[in-house]
Amino acid sequence: MVNESKQYDVILDAREDRCPMPLLKAKMALSKMEVGGLLSISTCDSGSLKDIPQYVSLMGFTLLSLTTDNGVFTFEIKK
Template identity: 40%
Template sequence: MSEVLPQYDEELDARNLACPLPLLKAKLALNGLPIGAVLKVLATDAGSQRDFRSFAKLAGHSLLHETDEQAVFAYWLRKEH
């Protein structure tokens, strides 16, 4: 049985970028989205796991889901404000 992944409104490809660039690009992308929109971010930097968890908590957004498949990390962030 395959996992059902959250729907998203926009996707950001931040693969092959070193931290903090994936997080900075995600923050800019979220700024341009309406409240309630979901941003899916793809990253290859292993440090992004810690960064996106902390960012969601500190910024007040929801980290709906995250995956790690073949060294590509995916995050679904919902803009809350």
């Protein structure tokens, strides 16, 4: 579940998407965000467990949290 008390700049629901779409959607959203912005993306694609953290690290962003709830992976990313 997404922590509702946080103020996100972008919230993406990619639960119906398969690889590579969750990563591509995250990339597109992050490219449009200001530095310091917060992104929340939810996906059911298990490939995202590797792809998204790897991309976040490569770009120098911060993965604030990764939660799992009934097969839904939710990433909180700070640009």
